[in-house]
Amino acid sequence: METKNILWMGLIITALLTALMMVDLIPGLLAAFIILPGGLGLTYYAALSRNRIEYIAEQRLQLEFSRSLIQNRDLQGVYRIASKYAMRMIPCEKVIIWKPLKEKYAREQAPDYIAAIGRWVEGKQKSLVVDEQNRVPADLELPDAVQSILAVEFRRGTNGYGVLIILNKKKLEAFSHREIEMIEELKDVCLSSMEQLLEEQEAQLYPMEIIKALVRAIEDQEADFQGHSERVAVLSRLLGERLGLDKDEIKDLYYSALLHDIGKIGGQTMESDGMEHATRGAGLLEGIGDLKRVREGIRYHHERYNGTGEPEGLAAMDIPFIARIIAVADIYDALTCLCPGEEQLSPASALQVIKKSSGSILDPLVIVALEEIETALKPQEEE
Numbered sequence: 001m002e003t004k005n006i007l008w009m010g011l012i013i014t015a016l017l018t019a020l021m022m023v024d025l026i027p028g029l030l031a032a033f034i035i036l037p038g039g040l041g042l043t044y045y046a047a048l049s050r051n052r053i054e055y056i057a058e059q060r061l062q063l064e065f066s067r068s069l070i071q072n073r074d075l076q077g078v079y080r081i082a083s084k085y086a087m088r089m090i091p092c093e094k095v096i097i098w099k100p101l102k103e104k105y106a107r108e109q110a111p112d113y114i115a116a117i118g119r120w121v122e123g124k125q126k127s128l129v130v131d132e133q134n135r136v137p138a139d140l141e142l143p144d145a146v147q148s149i150l151a152v153e154f155r156r157g158t159n160g161y162g163v164l165i166i167l168n169k170k171k172l173e174a175f176s177h178r179e180i181e182m183i184e185e186l187k188d189v190c191l192s193s194m195e196q197l198l199e200e201q202e203a204q205l206y207p208m209e210i211i212k213a214l215v216r217a218i219e220d221q222e223a224d225f226q227g228h229s230e231r232v233a234v235l236s237r238l239l240g241e242r243l244g245l246d247k248d249e250i251k252d253l254y255y256s257a258l259l260h261d262i263g264k265i266g267g268q269t270m271e272s273d274g275m276e277h278a279t280r281g282a283g284l285l286e287g288i289g290d291l292k293r294v295r296e297g298i299r300y301h302h303e304r305y306n307g308t309g310e311p312e313g314l315a316a317m318d319i320p321f322i323a324r325i326i327a328v329a330d331i332y333d334a335l336t337c338l339c340p341g342e343e344q345l346s347p348a349s350a351l352q353v354i355k356k357s358s359g360s361i362l363d364p365l366v367i368v369a370l371e372e373i374e375t376a377l378k379p380q381e382e383e
Contacts, residue, residue: 069193082190093168118163127152133174152187233257235329242369253322256297296320304361324363
């Protein structure tokens, strides 16, 4: 029950009791004067307690929301958290995040009126409130099913990151000042988190570009190998995602695959050094940060599932998992891109060749993952 309702009920009950006591006039008058302030006091206390309970619940929700954002390291995660907690702050039919740059690439196209709301807020650069006290703007058309809207934009200056849209509040009443205030606060906190994540991504971009430039410089020594490392890295990442690796493992897998031939630096070719480039490449990263998994992927990507590989003859589960993934991606790219033109295989044919080595040269589990993502590789066949 809301505070104002508690106050009204308390006042009514107090007035009734006072009136009853005053029926007998003088004897009851004394009791009435006792009951009146007592009733008013109890009513005030009940309302105050209700406010306190609501305040504590609100603070707990905001604390939970803040913790979720702190633990999140993904931009899409910010949108998910914003939607979840907006729904809890204002129970409603649904919460939608409209992102203009992603609109035409979305798996499911949003209804036209959602895009209209998003574009209206983006164009006006102000929040939109539609309820029983705030009419729909004249330049915005909405279906009859939409009874209430609260829409705020994730924007800082010229940078807009989408619009949070709350549709059809469950309580058939106008949005309160505090509800609008809470959503504005949620928007500001989410916006700060987005900007921090984008800054971190940008900071990582330059080292990645430097790494790719070094890899290209190595591959330029052998014309046939140009683009090989990046293709292996992309395919390895797809396989890692299919196999359920976490984000840190996928990042290490990608770096390891991108650098798997770095040991060729200085002009060594596959023919001149056999598989020694794998050991040499891992050695180049010794003493550089926490790169244990990256070094293992580079060092052991020429090991074979049956123990016949190099440099240590490891077999099956003794071979680090990311090295087993890179081995499949490396051989796949060799069959589809590195072989002379007349010997190159289509993705489907390369998959069949690789499947024949399942359990002997390559990890059967990784080959199953390769088969599952074959559809993602078909565009390469067309190119």
